[in-house]
Amino acid sequence: MATGWTLNQTAALAARDIPDGAYVNLGIGRPECVADVLPGGIEIVLHSENGILGMGPRPAAGTDDRDLINAGKKSVSLLAGGSYFHHADSFGMIRGGHLDICIMGAFEVSASGDLANWSTGQGGVPGVGGAMDLALGARSVRIICTHLTHDGRPKLVDALTMPATGRGIVHRIYTDLAVLDPAGEAFIVRKMAPGVDAAALAAVTGAPLVFHVSPVTDPLTLPLRN
Numbered sequence: 001m002a003t004g005w006t007l008n009q010t011a012a013l014a015a016r017d018i019p020d021g022a023y024v025n026l027g028i029g030r031p032e033c034v035a036d037v038l039p040g041g042i043e044i045v046l047h048s049e050n051g052i053l054g055m056g057p058r059p060a061a062g063t064d065d066r067d068l069i070n071a072g073k074k075s076v077s078l079l080a081g082g083s084y085f086h087h088a089d090s091f092g093m094i095r096g097g098h099l100d101i102c103i104m105g106a107f108e109v110s111a112s113g114d115l116a117n118w119s120t121g122q123g124g125v126p127g128v129g130g131a132m133d134l135a136l137g138a139r140s141v142r143i144i145c146t147h148l149t150h151d152g153r154p155k156l157v158d159a160l161t162m163p164a165t166g167r168g169i170v171h172r173i174y175t176d177l178a179v180l181d182p183a184g185e186a187f188i189v190r191k192m193a194p195g196v197d198a199a200a201l202a203a204v205t206g207a208p209l210v211f212h213v214s215p216v217t218d219p220l221t222l223p224l225r226n
Contacts, residue, residue, distance in 0.1 A: 054082020
């Protein structure tokens with residue numbers, strides 16, 4: 001049995017936790033994949049901070065418009081009724097508390113819900129973008145990231161070692177190994193990927209775990225919006 005979820009499966013798990021009618025910002029990188037795996041039969045309005053509301057999935061090959069891109073500079077489509085507008089208006093939506101959910105990437109997340117995703121603090125080029133505005137402006141902050149860094153260190157930790165984007169603001173985390181909720185001094189494990197058991201997950205997580213695991217079927221077997 002393969003161990004862990006693919007990126008598309010992880011994104012589909014996050015997509016299926018979005019309620020009907022929600023307005024959702026997708027951050028740069030892994031969260032962008034959520035646009036391609038939204039469930040069918042419900043309305044979810046996607047926002048991009050460069051100034052799009054009603055963003056659709058990646059366009060089919062050969063049909064992309066290079067003037068229509070998301071915040072990550074990737075080509076996207078625009079759904080019927082969608083619009084694009086000035087950057088300042090977009091940040092007015094964020095800061096005004098008009099987004100239900102934002103889904104971002106992370107360098108680290110602590111058990112108390114602190115998020116680091118704009119600087120490693122190690123001399124690299126920081127890239128704050130709209131992360132701090134989204135961290136404070138969206139009603140629910142969710143994260144999609146790998147469980148480990150490229151050099152094998154846990155991204156889920158008991159306390160941040162990198163500069164914080166926001167404190168106590170993360171509600172749920174989707175990694176390639178599990179779905180978890182920050183809960184103060186520990187992470188609550190809600191789902192585990194195929195081939196992952198409690199001992200293996202605890203060994204690669206930098207904070208205590210509490211297990212309240214629900215069964216999960218392959219998220220990509222459910223009908224998609226597009």
